[in-house]
Amino acid sequence: xxxxxxxxxxxxxxxxxxxxxxxxxxxxxxxxxxxxxxxxxxxxxxxxxxxxxxxxxxxxxxxxxxxxxxxxxxxxxxxxxxxxxxxxxxxxxxxxxxxxxxxxxxxxxxxxxxxxxxxxxxxxxxxxxxxxxxxxxxxxxxxxxxxxxxxxxxxxxxxxxxxxxxxxxxxxxxxxxxxxxxxxxxxxxxxxxxxxxxxxxxxxxxxxxxxxxxxxxxxxxxxxxxxxxxxxxxxxxxxxxxxxxxxxxxxxxxxxxxxxxxxxxxxxxxxxxxxxxxxxxxxxxxxxxxxxxxxxxxxxxxxxxxxxxxxxxxxxxxxxxxxxxxx
Numbered sequence: 001x002x003x004x005x006x007x008x009x010x011x012x013x014x015x016x017x018x019x020x021x022x023x024x025x026x027x028x029x030x031x032x033x034x035x036x037x038x039x040x041x042x043x044x045x046x047x048x049x050x051x052x053x054x055x056x057x058x059x060x061x062x063x064x065x066x067x068x069x070x071x072x073x074x075x076x077x078x079x080x081x082x083x084x085x086x087x088x089x090x091x092x093x094x095x096x097x098x099x100x101x102x103x104x105x106x107x108x109x110x111x112x113x114x115x116x117x118x119x120x121x122x123x124x125x126x127x128x129x130x131x132x133x134x135x136x137x138x139x140x141x142x143x144x145x146x147x148x149x150x151x152x153x154x155x156x157x158x159x160x161x162x163x164x165x166x167x168x169x170x171x172x173x174x175x176x177x178x179x180x181x182x183x184x185x186x187x188x189x190x191x192x193x194x195x196x197x198x199x200x201x202x203x204x205x206x207x208x209x210x211x212x213x214x215x216x217x218x219x220x221x222x223x224x225x226x227x228x229x230x231x232x233x234x235x236x237x238x239x240x241x242x243x244x245x246x247x248x249x250x251x252x253x254x255x256x257x258x259x260x261x262x263x264x265x266x267x268x269x270x271x272x273x274x275x276x277x278x279x280x281x282x283x284x285x286x287x288x289x290x291x292x293x294x295x296x297x298x299x300x301x302x303x304x305x306x307x308x309x310x311x312x313x314x315x316x317x318x319x320x321x322x323x324x325x326x327x
Contacts (some may be wrong), residue, residue, distance in 0.1 A: 001025075001033070005099030006305050007059045011052045014045075014309035017098070022061065024095075024103055030268045032080060032106050033072035035090070039097050039305070039323040040065035040121035042154075044262075046313040047128060048092065055093040063097030064262070067122040068325070069113060076107040087284070089125035091265035099303060106274050108265065110280040117287030121251055123294050123320045125152035129280055130261045135162045138234045140214045142167035145206050150216040150320045152178040152194065153236060154220065154295045159214060160187065161292050168212075171205055173198060178318070193217075202228055202233060209252075214238060224305040229254050233264040295320045302326055 001024045006017040019312060021155030027033060029225045045062055052058075065089035070080055080086070086109040090096040095103070112121040134155075146163055150156045151172035163170055171189045172182055179190040189196050189205050209230030215222035226235055226246040235242065236257040247254055286292050299322040300308040312321040 001101070002062075003099055005061045005095070006026050006063075008049055008062050008296065009058050010214050011035050014306045016064070017049070017306045019303070020059065020100070022059065022095075024101060027074045027103060029074045029076040030106055031074045031103050032077055032109065034066070034068040034102050034104055034109075035071045036068040036085060036097065036100055036102060036116050036325045037067050039063060039302075039325060040067075040122040040124075040126070041321040041323065042126045042307050043091075043262075043317065044126070044313075045098075047308055049309075052187040053092060055228050058115060061095035061097075061099050062113070063093065063099070065125045066097035066102065067089070067118055068102075070109075071101075072211075074106065075163055080106055080109065080111075085118070085121065086110060087112055087121040087127060087261055089123055089261065092262050093265070095197065100302070107270065108275050108277065110284060113281070113285045113288055116284050117162060117288075118324060119297055119299070120287055121284060122322060123297060124284055125280070126261065126285075127320075128158045128283060128292075129156050129276065130259055130292075131159035131162060131304060132279060132283065133261060134214055134238050134257075134259050135166075136245040137236050137259070140166070143169065145169050145209070145230075147172070147202065147206075147210045147213040147225065148172045148216075149172065149214065149221060151187070152184060152188075153216055154318075154320055156214075156216045157295055158292065158319075159216075160233055161185065165291075171202065171210070173202070175318075199224060206307055209233065212236065219243070224310060226254060235272060273288075278291075299324055 009018045011012040027051045037149045135145040151160045152174035170187045173191045173193040176192045182190050212234040213225040214236045216238045223246045233254045238259045243260045297320045302325045305323050
């Protein structure tokens, strides 16, 4: 089957992508064909377009998130049906979501509940599943002092809500424009990360330290948070791995955790895939019920995908950038 897709040819900018007719090939027995309705853009998209990927070849189709309608089933697929609405996080090593159609392994699809919009379903996978994986890295945080660094972005915003629902005593960093809303959600304190004294201010708020700190910024930022943790604290690095334990041995004995949602396509067993997709479906239903909020969305048409992605790269990361796929 042929379809239309935005193709990558070499390292560069989003606007270097070229719209081409591509051959998708035949479905494998465990795959389905999804006709995309909404494509969601993520920072990893422009980063990989700029940096490349070891397994990307000329005419690779980028993009990790999307939602659409199942139009064809592999011969071994029994739990899904044609016409079903689904959303997905695509494997970075395979052709991705920047296309009118995508082949996906059937067990990596989440069924979209009736109460969830197409837009929310497309915006959900990468940030929300990443937030869930980060949330799951630590023992019960009910009643514990917890820090989220960069709560204004899509991952940090969803993680903040998961932690509040758990009953954590939450302090966050975010740009000042988000503080009032985050406090209304239940956050106890919000600090502007652009304040030169932000680390000192966090220490003043919780002199006894945080039991867990979640970082959405960088490995360097995560390392800076280590000194704010209490004895046996947890440092969860979402954006980058912390290569070396930043505290001296036999001191606070903190635990380091890394998050890599994209790795699940290659390194998890079928039971873990099923568990993650089932959790995603449950959270999608909760989003549809209004129990969790997603970031404000802005959308453009398929023909403007590179320009919309370039705008996201240069502009606000607290907005969710979507692409409506017209036919």
